[in-house]
Amino acid sequence: MSLGFIVPLGFIFFRSFTIDGVFTLEGFRSLLTSPLFVRVFWTTLEISLIASIVALAVGYPVALHISRQSERVRSLYLIMVLLPFWTSILVKSYAFTVILGDAGLINTALRALRLPQFEMIFNRFGVLAASTNFLVPFAVFPILANLLAQDPNLGKAAEVMGAGPLRIFWRITFPLSGSGVLAGFILTFVLSLGLFATPALLGGRHDMMMANLIDFYTRDTLNWNAASAIAVILLFTSAVLLLLLNRVRGTEKFA
Amino acid sequence: MNSPARKLNLGAIGKPVHWRFPLTGIMAWSAFAFLLLPSLIIIPISFGNKNQIVFPPTAFHWDLYYLFFTTSTWIAATTQSAKVALLSTAIALTLGTLAAYGIERSRLRGKQLLLVVLLSPLLIPGVVTALGLYSYFAVIGLSGSTTALVMGHTVFLCPFVIVTVSAGIKELDGSIETAASVMGAGRFKIFTAVVLPQLRPSLVSAGLFSFLMSFDELVISWFISGAQTTTLPVKMYSSVQTETSPILAAISTMLTILSVIICLGAEGARNLRKKAVAADS
Amino acid sequence: MTVVELKGVSRKYGNIVALDCLDLVVEKGEFLTLLGPSGSGKTTLLNIIAGMTPPSSGRVEIDGRDVTDMPTRQRGLGMVFQNYALMPHMTVFDNIAFPLRVRRVREQEIRIRVAEVLDIVNLRDLGGRKPRELSGGQQQRVAIARCLVYKPSLILMDEPLGALDKKLREQLQLEIKRLHSDLGVTVVYVTHDQEEALTLSDRICLMNTGRIEQLGTPHELYFAPETVFGAQFLGESNVLTATVSESSSEETVLRCSVGTIRAPTTSVATGAEVTIVVRPENIRRLAPGECIGNELSGELIDTTFVGGVTRYYVRPDNGSVLVLKELTNRTAWAAGSGKVRIGWSAEHTLVIQNIAGR
Ligand SMILES: Nc1ncnc2c1ncn2[C@@H]1O[C@H](COP(=O)(O)OP(=O)(O)OP(=O)(O)O)[C@@H](O)[C@H]1O
Numbered sequence A: 001m002s003l004g005f006i007v008p009l010g011f012i013f014f015r016s017f018t019i020d021g022v023f024t025l026e027g028f029r030s031l032l033t034s035p036l037f038v039r040v041f042w043t044t045l046e047i048s049l050i051a052s053i054v055a056l057a058v059g060y061p062v063a064l065h066i067s068r069q070s071e072r073v074r075s076l077y078l079i080m081v082l083l084p085f086w087t088s089i090l091v092k093s094y095a096f097t098v099i100l101g102d103a104g105l106i107n108t109a110l111r112a113l114r115l116p117q118f119e120m121i122f123n124r125f126g127v128l129a130a131s132t133n134f135l136v137p138f139a140v141f142p143i144l145a146n147l148l149a150q151d152p153n154l155g156k157a158a159e160v161m162g163a164g165p166l167r168i169f170w171r172i173t174f175p176l177s178g179s180g181v182l183a184g185f186i187l188t189f190v191l192s193l194g195l196f197a198t199p200a201l202l203g204g205r206h207d208m209m210m211a212n213l214i215d216f217y218t219r220d221t222l223n224w225n226a227a228s229a230i231a232v233i234l235l236f237t238s239a240v241l242l243l244l245l246n247r248v249r250g251t252e253k254f255a
Numbered sequence B: 001m002n003s004p005a006r007k008l009n010l011g012a013i014g015k016p017v018h019w020r021f022p023l024t025g026i027m028a029w030s031a032f033a034f035l036l037l038p039s040l041i042i043i044p045i046s047f048g049n050k051n052q053i054v055f056p057p058t059a060f061h062w063d064l065y066y067l068f069f070t071t072s073t074w075i076a077a078t079t080q081s082a083k084v085a086l087l088s089t090a091i092a093l094t095l096g097t098l099a100a101y102g103i104e105r106s107r108l109r110g111k112q113l114l115l116v117v118l119l120s121p122l123l124i125p126g127v128v129t130a131l132g133l134y135s136y137f138a139v140i141g142l143s144g145s146t147t148a149l150v151m152g153h154t155v156f157l158c159p160f161v162i163v164t165v166s167a168g169i170k171e172l173d174g175s176i177e178t179a180a181s182v183m184g185a186g187r188f189k190i191f192t193a194v195v196l197p198q199l200r201p202s203l204v205s206a207g208l209f210s211f212l213m214s215f216d217e218l219v220i221s222w223f224i225s226g227a228q229t230t231t232l233p234v235k236m237y238s239s240v241q242t243e244t245s246p247i248l249a250a251i252s253t254m255l256t257i258l259s260v261i262i263c264l265g266a267e268g269a270r271n272l273r274k275k276a277v278a279a280d281s
Numbered sequence C: 001m002t003v004v005e006l007k008g009v010s011r012k013y014g015n016i017v018a019l020d021c022l023d024l025v026v027e028k029g030e031f032l033t034l035l036g037p038s039g040s041g042k043t044t045l046l047n048i049i050a051g052m053t054p055p056s057s058g059r060v061e062i063d064g065r066d067v068t069d070m071p072t073r074q075r076g077l078g079m080v081f082q083n084y085a086l087m088p089h090m091t092v093f094d095n096i097a098f099p100l101r102v103r104r105v106r107e108q109e110i111r112i113r114v115a116e117v118l119d120i121v122n123l124r125d126l127g128g129r130k131p132r133e134l135s136g137g138q139q140q141r142v143a144i145a146r147c148l149v150y151k152p153s154l155i156l157m158d159e160p161l162g163a164l165d166k167k168l169r170e171q172l173q174l175e176i177k178r179l180h181s182d183l184g185v186t187v188v189y190v191t192h193d194q195e196e197a198l199t200l201s202d203r204i205c206l207m208n209t210g211r212i213e214q215l216g217t218p219h220e221l222y223f224a225p226e227t228v229f230g231a232q233f234l235g236e237s238n239v240l241t242a243t244v245s246e247s248s249s250e251e252t253v254l255r256c257s258v259g260t261i262r263a264p265t266t267s268v269a270t271g272a273e274v275t276i277v278v279r280p281e282n283i284r285r286l287a288p289g290e291c292i293g294n295e296l297s298g299e300l301i302d303t304t305f306v307g308g309v310t311r312y313y314v315r316p317d318n319g320s321v322l323v324l325k326e327l328t329n330r331t332a333w334a335a336g337s338g339k340v341r342i343g344w345s346a347e348h349t350l351v352i353q354n355i356a357g358r
């Protein structure tokens, strides 16, 4: 059954190194010299980096808040993370076009208040807002798992010694959650590398990401060799990061 | 500790210094709003004006839903998605459960590696899988067929089933199976009569979420579906640019409701499992 | 001088009464142990003193001030946990320096004070290590040092030795005892190990189902238990029910199923139903014809040899089995030797009044 997955991957590797069945590195060479690819590559990294960092910043307080609830309340809060998690990314992206568009909710409201309006769609802002929204649950889960695994006596001990909540957080809880944050970062970063619908729906011409470029080469220019080469690069980047994630998980015990 | 202990010559030590930190709750609730509001805002819009988005809606009618249910292409896409989701869930559930059981109960040496290979589609970008399947189906001449879609979705769902069912198997008491085999039950008998009934809650939740994942899946379908086999997400995706009517608001609302129902169903299955565990002990 | 005073403190969790209207005074410099079976409310009581659990009713005073509504961190206490609760990401030095940094002590002074307490707990050169690089016993010493370093007026310890093996536990008991007497700190210590309580304590507070069963020195608790629970929890006991048949200024005579029993004089009225307790080590085998106050004959039903002591199980002619304990010697009875005579002197009969509701 795993063949179902291995075989298609094999095809990608084969295609990326061959043109008309002849071995060549031409695909990779022309990609690396193509301004389009280089631009898309950096755009992808930039969007992924910013979106994952923002998602972590938004997700951390959520995880912290949930971790401090009693078990029953916690499962209620978790539903509020799980619901968006299981909502179709297409629905969420569409929702953002409705909210952020020129005739969208925010701009309509601003217009009604006679305030200046903003372009928030078909640009970087739109992609980042919707991507972050998609990534937050993925940031919450590893951080929450880490926070729940922390020894509650550490906080109590610090409290008895006179430490206030802020000091307990910055000196104990936060440093100890480092591995959870790192795991969350790698996870969200890898997921955003592969974003497809969000940049297509909310981005402008300059916000194309690697998945969209693969689509472009496959459908519009029928350049399967280039498309496969991009897929290999994407796969390789993700795999390296995931191996890193595995290392982080392995060392989690120590923290 | 044989050193002579002395009286600590410490003088009075000052008072602890600290601040208040009430922000977490506010930040968490803002985040919940950010997570939930987009999908919620779509709901009133879906009952609003038929030709363009007006917010806040000035009237309440079912026009958009009526439009959806009377447009044959939308209905065809929805039926196609349901068909693909049902078939691929059934296949993935069968294969995934067998694989999970085999992996959990075997002492293979390459078990860890096998697991990594089996689970990797869960994390590598969907577009890579999609392109691979696309090239593969093009070569074997299945491009654009429903069979290709079902196979593609099965590949995409299997790792998820394996993870979910493995977690369920880990909770099982292996000694019950040992007891059954001591009593003379064969491997097949043990699996169907002992293992599967105990796994029912995991299977229910794996099945429900697999259905949802397949029903909502865009990237793979976008690459491998054809004009005759368009799924709902594919049609939604291609119509965002062209459609002027906010019919997508109605569809999005229905998809959100489907997610809620499936989450609640899975939650119910989880509670059943908890009850079963509590009754056991 | 009083360090802690609890006045009518109760704590309820839903229907469960974890502490039931409890009064307790801890004096400065004393070592008070809370002893009791699991679920008797020891941890709850400790948490109420620390301020981590608010009492459902009653007041808590520390150093003469009402602190019932004062948050934990302002109470200036120290606490040692069973699982050490050392910060895993900080070195031993930073762990011990933590309470000083909270108090904004200058770094220079911190170094002096930390070195001092590390010396006291004999971990002089381990300041640079992380907690996970230390043994369990060493970690608990770091936790104790972390408490000593800021001189709290009271140190709370919740089963601090519970995670250690028997040998190490005994060694650390001695160290804690020495630290207590050398440094003059006040300690409230929780354990469910009676030997540990007897070894360490100035006073023991015996708890049962959220109430104080008895409060007194280890001696008082052992030799003069006030309740049957107390008699059975500390040391071994033979328990019989009896009726007072005669009460004079010299002795009390009781009647029970095994016959007539003599006890020291008590204030119990004639005719009252009481419980009598006799420690196994106070019962001995009697030579034929020997009289020591209370004598019984019965059947020897079992003998167990546990090293230094031997236990005999004797069923009196009417009544349930009694246990007696003797230092092992050569002339031990052999099992199954049939009829024997046993007895104890009147002063070893403990008479416990039956109090309604206990
Ligand atoms: N957070 C809580 N919620 C509900 N009930 C509790 C809670 N904490 C303690 N209890 C109950 O209060 C009673 C006393 O508990 P406590 O932890 O004080 O006992 P303990 O003497 O420390 O026992 P142990 O020796 O097992 O530590 C128990 O019946 C316990 O079930």
Ligand SMILES: [Mg+2]
Pocket: C042, C043, C044
């Ligand atoms: Mg306890």
